[in-house]
Amino acid sequence: MNCPVCGCSETSVTDSRPTRHAVKRRRKCLQCDFVWTTYETTVNTSDFNRIVSSARARLEKAIKDMGVIRDYLEGMDLETRDDEDEMESELLICSDKCR
Numbered sequence: 001m002n003c004p005v006c007g008c009s010e011t012s013v014t015d016s017r018p019t020r021h022a023v024k025r026r027r028k029c030l031q032c033d034f035v036w037t038t039y040e041t042t043v044n045t046s047d048f049n050r051i052v053s054s055a056r057a058r059l060e061k062a063i064k065d066m067g068v069i070r071d072y073l074e075g076m077d078l079e080t081r082d083d084e085d086e087m088e089s090e091l092l093i094c095s096d097k098c099r
């Protein structure tokens with residue numbers, strides 16, 4: 001394991017203890033003395049691939065949703081530029097409902 005600060009591969013484990021789902025280890029870099037904690041667990045390949053596929057699908061959906069939101073906001077911007085009075089009255093209606 002490489003140090004997350006300097007990238008040195010020479011590290012030592014200063015503490016190691018089991019937790020419910022992993023092994024918690026305190027590691028120290030022998031070059032820069034940075035100390036950090038790792039949680040190590042075993043993941044079988046099929047679980048890992050399933051997790052990666054799920055994360056990818058959620059990321060793709062989020063990117064698509066962002067595009068839909070962007071398109072919607074761009075559409076709103078074009079409409080309100082032409083009719084600012086209408087936008088103002090919508091805001092007044094909204095603030096009346098909120099009271």
Ligand SMILES: [Zn+2]
Nearest residue numbers: 003006029032
């Ligand atoms: Zn280091």
